[in-house]
Amino acid sequence: EPEVTQTPSHQVTQMGQEVILRCVPISNHLYFYWYRQILGQKVEFLVSFYNNEISEKSEIFDDQFSVERPDGSNFTLKIRSTKLEDSAMYFCASRLGDQANSPLHFGNGTRLTVT
């Protein structure tokens, strides 16, 4: 069964450094998302992306964050200057349509640790 893949599985970085988290969504999917989950807290929406542009972003997704679909397969999340509070699991997700019953498929996440 096709799946969403994320790399790396774990990223350790120093405060102030830039990180790029990579995702390969399911190939025929059109809608892409990034969520994050701080340890012990709920899964939070960051951004949605469709037709090569951001559809919606949360208040968490400030100027330090950006997303890109550089080619037909990859979907990346960049954090320009990481802060300690950016430490979290970052999940990429994709789905075929944006209807209410369109299932959302998640990758296994990248654990980002900012020191």
Place this chain on the structure above:
Amino acid sequence: TQLLEQSPQFLSIQEGENLTVYCNSSSVFSSLQWYRQEPGEGPVLLVTVVTGGEVKKLKRLTFQFGDARKDSSLHITAAQTGDTGLYLCAGAREAAGNKLTFGGGTRVLVKP
């Protein structure tokens, strides 16, 4: 921001017992999805409910969407140790582009 409250936050039961997890909100959702998340992995979709009053069964799991589409429940019959995990509900609203808003999760531990 609509809030999805899950209860209880943690549930510990013996194998063979039944359990129910609740997901409540003051907002109306166009759909509600239930996920299960294992440590170190992403959420895995169990079911999507769309119609008010809808009941869906997945083997020993029964999912119900409230008539007003504001709440949902997950009932597990004769729980097994393999049911241990974090259960998440997530709601979608058309006005919000059907992006998912997650509840805080219920951690279920089924002891042998």
